[in-house]
Amino acid sequence: MSLTNTAKLFFNNSPKSGGHCALVNSIVIKTDYIIAGGGCAGMTLALALVKKNKKPTQILIIDQESKNLNDKTWCFWAKEFPYPMELAHHYWENLSFGSDRKQSFHSIAPYKYYMIRSKQWYAYMKAQLQQSEQVTFITQKIDDIGEDGISPYVLIDSEKWRASKVINSCIRVKPQASTNPSFFLWQHFKGYWIETDTDTFEPTVGTLMDFRTEQKGNSRFFYVLPFNKRKALVEYTIFSSDLITEKEYDYAFREYMASHYPGVSYQVNEVEKGKIPMTNRTYPRYYSPNVINIGTISGVVKPTTGYAFLRIQEESQIIAQKLVRGESIHDHVATKPRFAFYDRLLLQILQQQGGKGKKIFSSLFHNNPISRILTFLSEQSYLKQEALIFLFLPKAPFLHALADQSWLILKEKLRNTFSNISMNKKKQSGPKKKVMSYPF
Numbered sequence: 001m002s003l004t005n006t007a008k009l010f011f012n013n014s015p016k017s018g019g020h021c022a023l024v025n026s027i028v029i030k031t032d033y034i035i036a037g038g039g040c041a042g043m044t045l046a047l048a049l050v051k052k053n054k055k056p057t058q059i060l061i062i063d064q065e066s067k068n069l070n071d072k073t074w075c076f077w078a079k080e081f082p083y084p085m086e087l088a089h090h091y092w093e094n095l096s097f098g099s100d101r102k103q104s105f106h107s108i109a110p111y112k113y114y115m116i117r118s119k120q121w122y123a124y125m126k127a128q129l130q131q132s133e134q135v136t137f138i139t140q141k142i143d144d145i146g147e148d149g150i151s152p153y154v155l156i157d158s159e160k161w162r163a164s165k166v167i168n169s170c171i172r173v174k175p176q177a178s179t180n181p182s183f184f185l186w187q188h189f190k191g192y193w194i195e196t197d198t199d200t201f202e203p204t205v206g207t208l209m210d211f212r213t214e215q216k217g218n219s220r221f222f223y224v225l226p227f228n229k230r231k232a233l234v235e236y237t238i239f240s241s242d243l244i245t246e247k248e249y250d251y252a253f254r255e256y257m258a259s260h261y262p263g264v265s266y267q268v269n270e271v272e273k274g275k276i277p278m279t280n281r282t283y284p285r286y287y288s289p290n291v292i293n294i295g296t297i298s299g300v301v302k303p304t305t306g307y308a309f310l311r312i313q314e315e316s317q318i319i320a321q322k323l324v325r326g327e328s329i330h331d332h333v334a335t336k337p338r339f340a341f342y343d344r345l346l347l348q349i350l351q352q353q354g355g356k357g358k359k360i361f362s363s364l365f366h367n368n369p370i371s372r373i374l375t376f377l378s379e380q381s382y383l384k385q386e387a388l389i390f391l392f393l394p395k396a397p398f399l400h401a402l403a404d405q406s407w408l409i410l411k412e413k414l415r416n417t418f419s420n421i422s423m424n425k426k427k428q429s430g431p432k433k434k435v436m437s438y439p440f
């Protein structure tokens, strides 16, 4: 049995809560919630549950890592920082956008662009959660998740750990095909934390996107976030279906530094790599009736930007409230249909005409104040603001995508109609009748 002492203590001392009870290798496991995956979504939801639940609730957070490293850097724009300010590693009040045509600099008031380093955030969240005495952390790799006749469970070393509810943010679930055309690509990146020998950066201005790099048929840009005149995070980011090699990231980074900071010597102190799914496919909210998916694997990531941190904060409050009230949870942060539609159009362009991304983003950022774009990307804009945004966008790729999607939707509708007719005929005339073949 691979239970840690902390876990044994927790299980044996667990107060009488409504949790499920089962005997596994002679240890009684009794808990209300198992949160499988104690990353961003897992810990945020756990804290929301602790704060909203008036009854004592036992929560077991299981992660394969002890979560004490800087495995992620989260950046987001917000009017108000959602945590104590000491958790903000840095923030910028101005952002810039770069393309061959020009560099534009903007104040982003009423927003600020914040950065959180995960190591500090994990430490803060753990301290908050441990204070409550309702939460226990366990470091274990989960092999599977499921639900049988007894209860939902997580499988660890061939043993089932049971709870009334399992909340999953770690075992991958397959996104489902939706009735709308769906697209999938990766936002993948490598960030270099550099320190230069001379004063090089303007620390009050972060660069959100600098497209002055070879596009190679995708959308490729650099993201430069300076902390002072000599220290910055320089990140090479690509939206594409295929990933690239380590050498390719490094080559593009060196080229960018040589072209835009000529003669500047620097050292790389740290690197960060990652990939984020960008898709409008639908992820199932329920893995099974008592196993709920949250975080990235529930489709919370904004498909066209890859941003999710703030959406996870908002979503966790809604989910925790519903869990406490015993209500079912259907949607993640509700995306209004028109934003889902915009995302779908842009995703299609980025996937099928990737090289056009530079032109689209350049038109977007050079013709609008960045704050308007940020409001739009936060899905808080009004139709009038959206009309102003679309006015200056290159029309051809969007019309092409629109025509393509209208055709795909029509095709799907016709297919369904023929399928229903065929099913009805089959029902009326018995199973031996020949099945109708579709004209596509």
Ligand SMILES: Cc1cc2nc3c(=O)[nH]c(=O)nc-3n(C[C@H](O)[C@H](O)[C@H](O)COP(=O)(O)OP(=O)(O)OC[C@H]3O[C@@H](n4cnc5c(N)ncnc54)[C@H](O)[C@@H]3O)c2cc1C
Residues within 6 Å of the ligand: 036, 037, 038, 039, 040, 041, 042, 062, 063, 064, 065, 067, 071, 072, 073, 074, 075, 076, 140, 141, 142, 143, 169, 170, 171, 273, 274, 275, 276, 294, 295, 296, 297, 301, 306, 307, 308, 309, 310, 312
């Ligand atoms: C490198 C990176 C940088 C990002 N930067 C930003 C950003 O700047 N802004 C933004 O808004 N979004 C960003 N995102 C997107 C999103 O906000 C993050 O991915 C966020 O961490 C998602 O939360 P999550 O809980 O779904 O996943 P995670 O935070 O990754 O949590 C999942 C947890 O599951 C654990 N786990 C996985 N498999 C198992 C297993 N078998 N057994 C036990 N535990 C397991 C992992 O160790 C992990 O702790 C970034 C994503 C990445 C990958």
